[in-house]
Amino acid sequence: MMSQVEKVVNxxxxxxxxxKKSFLTPKNAPYFFIGPAFLLILIFTVYPVISxxxxxxxxxxxxEKSFVGLANYSRLFHDPIFYKSLLNTFQILIIQVxxxxxxxxxxxxxxxxxxxxxxxxxxxxxxxxxxTALVAASIVFMILLDEHFGLVNYFLSFLGVxxxxxxxxxxxxxxxxxxxxxxxxxxxxxxxxxxxxQNIPSELYEAxxxxxxxxxxxxxxxxxxxxxxxxxFTVVMSTIGTLQLFDEPFILTHGGPNSATMTxxxxxxxxxxxxxxxxxxxxxxxxxxxxxAVVSWVQMKLVGDxxx
Amino acid sequence: MTTSKKNPAKIVIYIMIIAGAVLSIGPFYWMIVGxxxxxxxxxxxxxxxxxxxxxxxxxxxxxxxxxxxxxxxNSLFIALVYTGVSTLISAMAGYAFAKYKFKGKNLFFxxxxxxxxxxxxxxxxxxxxxxxxxxxxNTYQAIILPSLASPFAIYLxxxxxxxxxxxxxxxxxxxxxxxxxxxxxxxxxVVRPALAAVSIFLFMSQWNSxxxxxxTMNSKEMFTLPVALSSLIGMARIDYGQLMLGxxxxxxxxxxxxxxxxxxxxxxxxxxxxxx
Numbered sequence: 001m002m003s004q005v006e007k008v009v010n011x012x013x014x015x016x017x018x019x020k021k022s023f024l025t026p027k028n029a030p031y032f033f034i035g036p037a038f039l040l041i042l043i044f045t046v047y048p049v050i051s052x053x054x055x056x057x058x059x060x061x062x063x064e065k066s067f068v069g070l071a072n073y074s075r076l077f078h079d080p081i082f083y084k085s086l087l088n089t090f091q092i093l094i095i096q097v098x099x100x101x102x103x104x105x106x107x108x109x110x111x112x113x114x115x116x117x118x119x120x121x122x123x124x125x126x127x128x129x130x131x132t133a134l135v136a137a138s139i140v141f142m143i144l145l146d147e148h149f150g151l152v153n154y155f156l157s158f159l160g161v162x163x164x165x166x167x168x169x170x171x172x173x174x175x176x177x178x179x180x181x182x183x184x185x186x187x188x189x190x191x192x193x194x195x196x197x198q199n200i201p202s203e204l205y206e207a208x209x210x211x212x213x214x215x216x217x218x219x220x221x222x223x224x225x226x227x228x229x230x231x232x233f234t235v236v237m238s239t240i241g242t243l244q245l246f247d248e249p250f251i252l253t254h255g256g257p258n259s260a261t262m263t264x265x266x267x268x269x270x271x272x273x274x275x276x277x278x279x280x281x282x283x284x285x286x287x288x289x290x291x292x293a294v295v296s297w298v299q300m301k302l303v304g305d306x307x308x
Numbered sequence: 309m310t311t312s313k314k315n316p317a318k319i320v321i322y323i324m325i326i327a328g329a330v331l332s333i334g335p336f337y338w339m340i341v342g343x344x345x346x347x348x349x350x351x352x353x354x355x356x357x358x359x360x361x362x363x364x365x366x367x368x369x370x371x372x373x374x375x376x377x378x379x380x381x382n383s384l385f386i387a388l389v390y391t392g393v394s395t396l397i398s399a400m401a402g403y404a405f406a407k408y409k410f411k412g413k414n415l416f417f418x419x420x421x422x423x424x425x426x427x428x429x430x431x432x433x434x435x436x437x438x439x440x441x442x443x444x445x446n447t448y449q450a451i452i453l454p455s456l457a458s459p460f461a462i463y464l465x466x467x468x469x470x471x472x473x474x475x476x477x478x479x480x481x482x483x484x485x486x487x488x489x490x491x492x493x494x495x496x497x498v499v500r501p502a503l504a505a506v507s508i509f510l511f512m513s514q515w516n517s518x519x520x521x522x523x524t525m526n527s528k529e530m531f532t533l534p535v536a537l538s539s540l541i542g543m544a545r546i547d548y549g550q551l552m553l554g555x556x557x558x559x560x561x562x563x564x565x566x567x568x569x570x571x572x573x574x575x576x577x578x579x580x581x582x583x584x
Contacts, residue, residue: 029487030408037401038416040457045423048431048438055433110325125329128336131566134516135534136555139541140339143548149351151338187332244427247518251538265429265519273523278433285430292427 056282065279072283082284084259085267086291088174092263093242096178101234104186108193109223123194130188138251141180142167145252170260173253177261180248185241189234196230197223232303239299243292264288339559342552350548366553373550374536375529376557382448383515383533384561390452391511395503397457402465403495407477424459436523450524451532455514461506468502469495504572511565533558 024032056072058065076082107126111119129137144151145166153163166172200223208218224231246265249255255262255270264284272281337357342350343366344359370376404410405417435454444450472495480490496503518534525531531539537554540546 024487026408026481026487027410030404030410030413032487033400033404033408033491034416036397037457037462038419040397040453041419041423041459044435044454044457045426045431045459046419048434049423049426051434051437052430107325107328110321116321116325122325122329125333128333131559131563132336132339133534133555133558133562135518135537136339136558137335139537139551139555140335140342142541143342143350143551144335144338146351149353151355154353154355183332183335240427244429247516247534250518251541268429268432269519269523272433273436278437282430282433285427285433288427289430292425296425 052282052285055279056286058279058282060276060278068279072280073287075280076283076287081259081262082267085262085264088259088261089243089245089263091174092178092181092245093239096181097235097238097242099178100182100186101189101231101238103182104189104234105193105227107186107190108197109219111190112194112197123191126187126190128187129184130191132184134184134247135251137184138180138248141176141183142252145176145179167253168257170258173257173260176252177245177248180252181242181245184248185238189238192230192234193227196227200226232299236296236299239295240292243288243295264291339552340556342549343556345549345552347547347549350552362549363553366549369547370550370553370557373547374531374540374554376536376554378529379531379533379536380557382530383558386448386451386532387511387514387561389448390456390514391507393452394456394458394461394510395507398461398465398506399469399496399499399503400491401457401462402467402469403491405462405466406469407472407474407495420459420462424463428455432520432523435520439524445524446527446530447524451517451521454520455517458510458513461510464506464509465499465502468499472498501572504569508566508569508572512562515562515565 055065057067057069059068059071110116111122111126116122132140145153147153147163147165147168150166152166153161156164164172166176204222204226205218208222213221244265245263246269249261249263249266250269253261255266265288268281268284268288271277271284338355341357341359344361344363345352345356346360346362346365349356349360349362367376401420405413405420431454439445439450476494476498477490480494485494516534517532518538521532521535522538525535528536528539533554537551537558540551540554
């Protein structure tokens with residue numbers, strides 16, 4: 001009796017040794033697969049996020065840190081440059097994203113329609129800016145928008161437009177940032193819209209034209225509703241991107257003139273890495289988290305309402 | 309469907325589409341031409357639109373002022389290593405989320421989703437303190453490691469992995485294949501389009517990254533291209549010819565990477581997230 005049990009046990013262990021060369025079983029394998037990513041996220045995201053929250057309640061002087069409660073946050077409330085950076089970021093967001101997305105949609109619909117020749121060529125042309133290096137795009141426009149020697153003013157002079165001080169006056173500096181962002185990202189969004197358009201079944205249009213709906217009516221009754229998921233995707237991505245805007249104003253204007261193109265991230269960078277005021281910079285970062293959370297929530301709410 | 313009659317609406321549309329294309333491609337073309345011109349000619353009026361013969365000279369001065377070879381290598385090395393490892397890590401994690409049941413799965417996924425939504429700026433200062441305490445400033449790992457696990461890439465991989473039929477995995481297990489072997493020889497080849505899309509996304513984001521390398525790399529020979537180019541603008545006298553060559557050089561690798569893998573770009577980025 002005893003020996004038989006032993007035999008069975010021995011057998012099973014033998015089998016185990018024979019077939020399971022690998023140390024992974026379907027039970028422990030997921031931890032192996034997820035391990036590297038999870039460890040990295042724990043060390044380089046979760047820990048910093050918590051550490052940053054603590055820092056935002058501290059004053060950092062050299063290596064010494066002391067708790068100051070909400071002092072950093074109350075300082076933010078009285079900081080005109082911070083207000084300006086908030087305002088600038090939202091102004092750019094509210095103006096640039098709708099312009100860019102409607103342009104992208106318009107071009108996508110134009111390139112999708114069957115009557116156009118040379119579609120492949122145009123598609124590549126419009127997408128070219130999106131594969132230009134981000135910093136390169138900003139630098140090229142910095143030169144093109146030069147007040148005295150820039151080509152943009154040169155071409156505008158043909159239209160009788162007086163020389164515009166693009167990068168040196170507050171209003172036009174903001175416009176410049178918007179121009180560069182629109183140039184860099186419209187084609188990118190256009191391609192995403194184009195993919196969405198190609199997924200709309202052509203029967204929908206055929207049925208509509210049999211029912212006597214014109215092109216314009218078809219656009220609003222079929223194209224727009226069918227593109228909704230793609231639309232939401234691009235709106236959310238562009239919004240998040242703009243809230244984190246840094247590269248373009250950093251290269252074009254360094255936040256100037258008179259803080260007209262200071263963005264939240266640029267201000268955070270200056271506070272943290274020019275003045276090494278880590279506590280205050282962390283407070284700025286957390287306000288950005290809060291804003292992102294609220295904006296995302298509002299967008300999802302709007303999407304939810306639309307869905308009903 | 310033949311609208312061969314020349315209606316004015318069509319002409320207007322053509323003019324607008326062409327004008328838009330010129331606006332899109334113009335600055336790009338001008339950048340390339342600029343890299344072959346001496347500094348003074350870049351502001352020449354009327355603009356010079358035909359390539360000049362100053363390319364070699366611009367390259368020479370770019371080499372002298374920046375050591376462009378080393379900087380180009382820095383950027384390329386970082387972006388390629390980052391893209392390779394990060395794609396693998398996110399594929400592994402995505403696979404675990406898509407195809408296994410395990411304890412803590414929901415919690416892990418919740419953490420990934422949260423870090424997807426948190427702006428990266430929040431981590432900048434603690435990460436910088438970390439790099440200082442590790443003595444990692446001016447090292448490759450300082451740039452590569454912190455963003456190596458991309459929540460967005462993990463999410464995309466998970467979406468794409470879900471489409472892989474369970475039966476393939478079951479069948480290979482019955483045939484005696486180990487878990488690692490299943491992943492590498494069966495799963496990865498099946499999701500190749502997704503891998504391509506994710507790697508384009510990762511390569512572009514790392515190649516264009518400015519703020520983090522700006523913070524961690526302060527010795528000139530460890531600069532990446534975006535940092536080096538932005539440092540050129542800060543100089544008292546800007547040599548525009550060399551600047552234009554630098555911007556052109558910084559664009560070539562993303563173009564190549566993109567053209568190689570572009571087929572999969574859209575489908576992968578939209579994969580699962582926008583499918584209805």
